[in-house]
């Protein structure tokens with residue numbers, strides 16, 4: 001089981017592989033080790049060549065999807081085209097899931113934020129499914145490489161197909177939106193904000209699709225891709241809880257929920273998937289304080305904050321921007337602006 005052959009913008013973070021290599025199960029241990037070795041090699045090779053989204057914009061605005069089949073290969077992407085916009089469903093379930101869910105993400109951004117695809121100019125959404133790892137097995141991850149989405153089928157034990165989860169599809173495509181807007185650098189605090197916007201929007205898209213109020217939402221990220229052997233509730237959670245603790249395969253969820261616990265070590269590009277727990281939890285607190293449908297008020301505050309940030313922004317910048325934006329959208333000292341202030345206070349970032 002190879003977790004990801006592109007360490008950039010992967011859904012399942014490297015610390016999961018770190019924990020799997022300590023699993024009691026020798027099979028899980030061995031494949032995690034193979035995965036880590038490969039991931040570090042790839043990371044070194046890609047360092048300094050961060051993905052740049054090239055202009056693939058269509059000639060016409062609107063929804064335009066392409067789904068390709070990699071048939072278990074790891075490269076070259078994208079593979080064989082199996083379904084394009086307007087085509088009838090394929091025989092292949094993963095193809096249809098990638099097509100439908102990328103359509104949901106497009107519809108969410110259009111209806112909720114009046115954004116026309118990732119670049120706001122109708123960029124076609126390209127997805128490859130059945131992506132393999134470089135050892136010939138199915139990839140247990142999903143990633144956005146700056147140009148397209150890629151989904152693995154999972155090992156069938158800890159992970160199933162990554163096209164099963166709208167959180168995952170929303171998360172990865174939001175990395176595309178980030179790259180066309182604030183373009184937050186994928187390292188330390190700006191990288192944690194990049195990861196957090198991807199999680200927040202992934203969760204919001206799922207809530208919007210299922211018409212869930214804040215108290216009905218599960219606030220877990222990636223729970224739908226967990227296989228029968230995974231005994232955890234999700235990969236991450238936006239609540240104050242840990243997504244998993246002392247699990248025999250996954251270990252303990254390392255995400256902090258307060259700025260005083262900021263991870264400053266070298267792993268995971270200085271904690272992009274770890275420190276995202278802090279702004280994730282701030283969003284959760286804002287949304288639950290305001291109540292109702294999170295995409296109606298908390299969502300626009302966060303989206304406009306994303307647009308206002310830049311590639312070097314830190315969490316404190318996000319806190320200050322969101323406070324100002326909440327005041328602009330809903331009024332000074334409005335309940336919404338107070339909710340934003342209280343939320344950032346609660347995670348140790350006073351505005």
Ligand SMILES: [Zn+2]
Pocket residue numbers: 009010011171172175195198
């Ligand atoms: Zn990500």
